[in-house]
Amino acid sequence: MDKFSPKTIEALGYYVYIYSDPVTKVPFYVGKGKGNRAFAHLHDGSESDKARKIAEIQARGRQPLIEILVFGLDEKAAYKVEAAAIDLLGLKNLTNKQAGHESSLYGRIEVSELDARFDHGELAESDFLEDAVLVKVNQLYRNGMSDFELYEVTRGFWRVDKSKVEGIHLALAVYDGMVLEAYEIAAWLPAGSGMCAARSVCQAELAHRMEFVGRVANRCIRDRYVGKGVSGLYAPGSANPIRYVKAAYSRKALVEIHRVLEDVELTGEKREWCSSFSFYDPQQDDPYGLENSLNELLDLAYRGGFVPVDYEVVYQSIGKDDIAARKASKKELSNLSDHQLVSILGYQFRDDHFDNGSWIRTYVAKGLAYHYFHELAARWGCL
Known part of the structure; x- marks a missing residue:
């Protein structure tokens, strides 16, 4: 048989077909089409793997086993079924040159990936x-x-x-x-x-x-x-x-700021020094060199994106005006978005702009800056 009757063609619509070895019944080609497309490969004189396989079967005095996998489809559905059949049988086991149409979109896929x-x-x-x-x-x-x-x-x-x-x-x-x-x-x-x-x-x-x-x-x-x-x-x-x-915030800046603040947080003498810090006392003893390192962190925070231009608006959206001046509870932290957390830090940094030294004297000394930077570092996988 090398063609369908007109009535069959009318009933078939688009369909998906399979070529198999007539003896082993192992499929070697999957295709889709309409009309007499299923028979077109029988006269393929090319050098393709499919044509060579068909010629090999015909040389044995046989014809490939041609089966219709499904019919009555529209063209889009036929493409999807063809892709699924190729994925199921495995492209490496077939003479098809490529996976089915949009196979990567609709074809075989592990459930978690889907x-x-x-x-x-x-x-x-x-x-x-x-x-x-x-x-x-x-x-x-x-x-x-x-x-x-x-x-x-x-x-x-x-x-x-x-x-x-x-x-x-x-x-x-x-x-x-x-x-x-x-x-x-x-x-x-x-x-x-x-x-x-x-x-x-x-x-x-x-x-x-x-x-x-x-x-x-x-x-x-x-x-x-x-x-x-x-x-x-x-x-x-x-x-x-x-x-x-372009990065909104710098992970590298966060890591460095967190490192320095954690060191202060874990050292009582350094926290004590911060609590008595005065921007207006140039004679203040600084045995740890904290003033320079912490002021460098201020600059790093600005360059790292931790003082966003909209920090005031975002801070107000939290609805808790005092949150920058205290340590938020775990529940409160869990309800804050990353951008809201950054706005709290921005508020603390900008407060220093209006009251020189307040960031060190208040937010660093009391562990408030560390509290919020630590939460960000945990969220962003920087610990």
């Missing part, structure tokens, strides 16, 4: 603690990729702004609006500098592209970004796979 795709928190620019480059891999990703394969398709080759990426040390692999993985970038190199097993670009194109080398980021960085949505960071209809994000 759940994360539809139920994930969304990242805003204010959530970034590192400058980052977001890399869309929609055209290259497929479900079931190995960790190495995902790294390879993420790292190159891309048209990027060299002046921007050379200062960026975090790359996020993005598929369908969700971060799949985070990479610490060791270096940006001209495209083609290293081996890239995942893709190829003609030599002329390499001159205008770059690649990075690196490794999977540490746990605290991955916990912050991986599995989160970033669709809102791309302009509607944007086709550019590259998106640069």
Whole structure:
């Protein structure tokens, strides 16, 4: 048999079909189509794996076993069924050259990954603690990729702004609006500098592209970004796979500020010195060199984003005017957003602007600055 009757064609609509060895009944090809598409491969004279397999069967005096897996579909549904069948049988076990249409979107996928795709928190620019480059891999990703394969398709080759990426040390692999993985970038190199097993670009194109080398980021960085949505960071209809994000706060600054404040918190003599600090007493004894180091922290806090321009508005949204001057309870802390926590710190720092020395004398001496920085450090995986 090499064609359907007109009545059968009318009843079939779009369908998905399978070619199998007539003796072993093992499938070797999955396709979709309408009309007499299922028979078209019988006369394929190409050098494809599928054509060679069919020719081998015909040389034995047989014909491939052709079965309709499902019919009565529209074209979109047929694509999905085809993709599911290929994923189930395994592309490596078939003569199909590629996975089914949109297989990476609708095909076989582990349940936790699927759940994360539809139920994930969304990242805003204010959530970034590192400058980052977001890399869309929609055209290259497929479900079931190995960790190495995902790294390879993420790292190159891309048209990027060299002046921007050379200062960026975090790359996020993005598929369908969700971060799949985070990479610490060791270096940006001209495209083609290293081996890239995942893709190829003609030599002329390499001159205008770059690649990075690196490794999977540490746990605290991955916990912050991986599995989160970033669709809102791309302009509607944007086709550019590259998106640069500037950090709202500096993780490095937080670590340094927390380190110094913790040292003061754990040393009674240093807390005592802070409580008696006076900006207007240049003769004050300073055996620990705290004045310089703490004033340097003030500058670091401003540069690190911990005095946001909207700190007053956000602070007022907390609804507790005294919270900066006391240690919030665990319950209160749990109800504060990261931005509200930062606004408390901003309030403390700006208070020093109006009363020189008050940050050291009040907020450091009483452990208030440490209290809120410690909460941020715990949330951001910096402890």
